[in-house]
Amino acid sequence: MAGTILPLALFALVSTITPGGATTLATASGAQFGFRRSVPLMAGIALGLASLAAAAAAGLAGLLLAAPALELALKLAGTLYLLWLARKIGRSGPPAMKTELARPTGFIAGACLLWLNPKGWAMTLGAAASFAVLAANPPALALLLGTTFGLAAAFSLTLWCLAGLMLARLLRTERQWRRLNGALGLLLAASIVPMWLP
Numbered sequence: 001m002a003g004t005i006l007p008l009a010l011f012a013l014v015s016t017i018t019p020g021g022a023t024t025l026a027t028a029s030g031a032q033f034g035f036r037r038s039v040p041l042m043a044g045i046a047l048g049l050a051s052l053a054a055a056a057a058a059g060l061a062g063l064l065l066a067a068p069a070l071e072l073a074l075k076l077a078g079t080l081y082l083l084w085l086a087r088k089i090g091r092s093g094p095p096a097m098k099t100e101l102a103r104p105t106g107f108i109a110g111a112c113l114l115w116l117n118p119k120g121w122a123m124t125l126g127a128a129a130s131f132a133v134l135a136a137n138p139p140a141l142a143l144l145l146g147t148t149f150g151l152a153a154a155f156s157l158t159l160w161c162l163a164g165l166m167l168a169r170l171l172r173t174e175r176q177w178r179r180l181n182g183a184l185g186l187l188l189a190a191s192i193v194p195m196w197l198p
Helices: 001-019 021-033 035-068 068-090 107-115 118-130 138-168 172-190
Strands: none
Touching: 001 021, 001 118, 001 138, 021 035, 021 068, 021 107, 021 138, 021 172, 035 107, 035 118, 035 138, 068 107, 068 118, 068 172, 118 138
16 A cells, blocks of 8 residues: 555655745745744645645535636635735845734635645646545545645645745845845745646
8 A cells, every 4th residue: 555655645745845835935934933933824734735635535626627717716816815925925024023924824824825726726636636546435535635735735834934944044134034035925926827827
């Protein structure tokens, strides 16, 4: 069984560790607030991805294919949410400054990020289709995919948050902080482009 699950684990790890909206947000939160205060965000993202993978495996993919308007609404909501987060990050300064980003993004916002992110949908729907043979029925596949993607996301987000923490130790001036936050905000906004490409 371990031999058959390994490709799924690798797929989940590669999918979650590559740069995107969630990883950029984890990096920004680590730099701005530190690891401990970023844990609720990372837990929300990991649980959001786990529940999304479980839902995809349980058959929610059929609903999206049957209702293209729902998929478009999901893309629009995801785009607006990510642009709002990108603006908040991009306008923030050093952690001590009173800015719009006065506290870390929380658990619920992290979970919503994945449910509104078409990249997350594409990743989990692809996994549900590709690895359906690993389970005897949809509930078992939902449990397997949810667990795998949740653990992979937790690991990946931890690495990205720690990278943000290391960046924070290198930054000494307000100007350096503004440049980092501006770059992270732009990266988050840029992560929207692939969701609109065919």
